[in-house]
Amino acid sequence: MLLWSLLVIFAPLSEEADWLTLEAPSVVFEGDSIDLMCQKKKDWWKIQTVVYYRDGKQLQFPDKVSSVSIPRAAPRDSGQYSCSATARKYFLPRSKSSRSVGIEVLELFPRPVLTVSSYRPTEGSPVTLTCETRPSPQRSNVQLQFCFFRDGKALGSGWSSSPELRVPAMWTEDSGSYWCQAETAALTVRKQSLQSQIHVQRVPVSNVSLEIWAPRGPVIEGGSLVLLCSVAKGTGNITFSWHREATRASVGRKTQRSLSAELEVPAVQEGDAGRYYCRADNGHDPVQSRLLSVRVRSPVSHPxxxxxxxxxxxxxxxxxxxxxxxxxxxxxxxxxxxxxxxxxxxxxxxxxxxxxxxxxxxxxxxxxxxxxxxxxxxxxxxxxxxxNVTGTIGCRRDHVTARVLGTLCGGLGFIAAALLCYYGSHKIAGGRSAPHAPRDASSANPQESTHASSLPDIEELQPDYVNVGPIDVVYSQVWSIQPPENSANTRRMILENKDSHIIYSDVKET
CATH class of the missing domain: 2.60.40.10 (Immunoglobulins)
Structure with a gap:
């Protein structure tokens, strides 16, 4: 009787080949979920545990659930899936495995490829980075976004819907390892490109020149002076320095990413004049400009x-x-x-x-x-x-005249004697006689002659001219007087003869 009961119980197990089945999709895209369900036929057997396998390897899921899910499928999740279950009826256990189901996980979009417009760009030149990939034709409506990286740091504004990133100017410090990432807008799938090396080339400086720029024309003492140092070529950070030839010491220094730099002297002094030059250096050999003369002009003071x-x-x-x-x-x-x-x-x-x-x-x-x-x-x-100019033309009494008159008085006697001898000898030799009774010069009375000489009025004998030449020359007028016997006619004869016997003499001032 017992044997018959066991035959009745176990007999259906050998007959139910499809008692346990695995329900799963055959094709999914990466990022989608894979739902697995291990299901038995409807009978009076009660499932106690369920185990899932992929390619014969047990998957780690709770063993008391009949359905599980892989939330974000990846290509590595492709394979042959199956499940096994243990059941119990009365006190008898039962174990069964399902048939295998093949699941293929398709790529939603291929791995992106980073392309660069130039892998060895020149400093200052632009570079365009492109992250190349596209969704599968079966999922062409999937929206992708992109991000670019250099040495682990995101570039630009981060994630963007554009697959391109344009760098306006590349510099030496921008050299490094670049890559990009692409992901779906739902953040279910993210893929990264391979890394690419970019090495930025630096251009040495050349044709360095120094110029003066003054805001208001010439360089004026107290005003501002601007020395402009510029290069025709050169990339990267350029260090500009200004030097004075007399000392060769640096009077200013600037480092900036440009082809020119200015040095301003806010209040220039005359001592700042001289010859200057500048240097430019961007990591190669420094280049020096020609000498430039700086002249500082100062306004005149009150004269x-x-x-x-x-x-x-x-x-x-x-x-x-x-x-x-x-x-x-x-x-x-x-x-x-x-x-x-x-x-x-x-x-x-x-x-x-x-x-x-x-x-x-x-x-x-x-x-x-x-x-x-x-x-x-x-x-x-x-x-x-x-x-204040004093004195008149007609009456002049300056110190020069006084000194000249003193000199003339000293020699007047000698001049008068010489003239008397001259006229006396002339009369004897020529046989001429004076208008009045002649008197021999040797018998003339000196006192009488002196008295006669003093008769003319001093004011009337003043010269009617003044000195008009250089101050060191004085002209004097001297009359030769021979007193006649008749003293009453002395004044008349002097006046008649004064214009015919005039001697001019110039006396240097001492």
Whole structure:
């Protein structure tokens, strides 16, 4: 009886070949989920455990569930899947495996490939990176996004729907390892390209030049001076330095990514003048510019006017030297002299210093004098200097005249004696007689002669001219007088003969 019962129980097991089946999709795309269900026929057997296999290897899932899911399928998940279950009826166990089901996981899009417009670009040139891939034709509506990396750091703004990234300018520090990634918008599938090396080439600097740039024309003391150093070629960070030839020490230094740089001296001084040069260096051999002369011009200071009289007083006929000089100021300097704001003369001094000119005084030269200095950077006027000219043309009593008269008086006796001898000998030799009774010169009474000489009025014998030449020359008029016997006619004879016996003598001032 017991044997018959066991035959009844186990007999159906050998007959139910498809008692356990595995339900699974045969084709899926990567990123999709793979749903597996191990299912038995409807009978009175109760499943206790379920185990899933891929290519004969057990998959790690809970053993008490009949359905499992692989959430994001990948190509590696492709293979032959099956399941096994244990069941129990009454007190008898039962074990069964399903038939295998082949599952293929298809690529949603191929692995991207990074392409570069230039793998050895020149510094400063643009480079375009492209992440090349596309969705499967069966899933052409899948949206992809891209991101580019250099040495593990994302470039640009990160993820973007564009498969291209354009770098406007590549520099030496941009050299490195590049790759890209592509992923679906749902973030289910992400793939990375192989890495590519980019090496940026640097261009050495060349044709370095130095220029002066002044905002308001010439370089003026106290103003600003800008030295512009530039290169025709050169890439990357360029270090510019400025040097003065006299010391060769650097007066400024800048490092920047450009082909030129400026050095500004905010308040230039005359001591800043000299010859300068600049250097440019971007990692290769530094290149030096030619020497450039910097000239700093300074405005003129207020000039000083001095009047130097060539005598003790400013009198008519005297000469006065007017001297104007500005202590500071870059040449050439133009000096203007003024009398009562009327221009007298303009004098240009090309090499600096002061200017002078002489003025022969007349009565009209009295008044205020001033001068002006101008070197093109602003004219400066001196303070006013007054001048008072004394004396007249008809009556002149200066110190020169007094000294000359003293000299003449000393030699007047000698001159008069010489003239008397001359006329006496002339009369004897020629047989001429005076209009009145002649007197022998040897018998003449000196006292009488002196008395007769003093009769003419001094005022009437004054010369009717003045000196008009240089101050060191004085003209004097001397009369030769031979007193007649009749003293009453002395005045008349002197007046009649004064124009016929005139001797001019010039006496140098001592």
């Amino acid at each position: 000083v006017l001095t009047l130097r009289e060539l005598g003790p007083q400013a009198m008519v006929g005297n000469v006065v030297e007017l001297h104007c000089e500005a202590q500071r100021g870059s040449p050439p300097i133009l000096y203007r002299f003024y009398h009562e704001n009327v221009t007298l003369v303009n004098i240009s001094v090309p090499s600096g210093g002061g200017a002078s000119f002489n003025l022969s005084l007349t009565a009209e030269h009295s008044g205020n004098y001033s001068c002006e200095a101008d070197n093109g950077l602003g004219a400066q006027r001196s303070e006013v200097v007054p001048l």
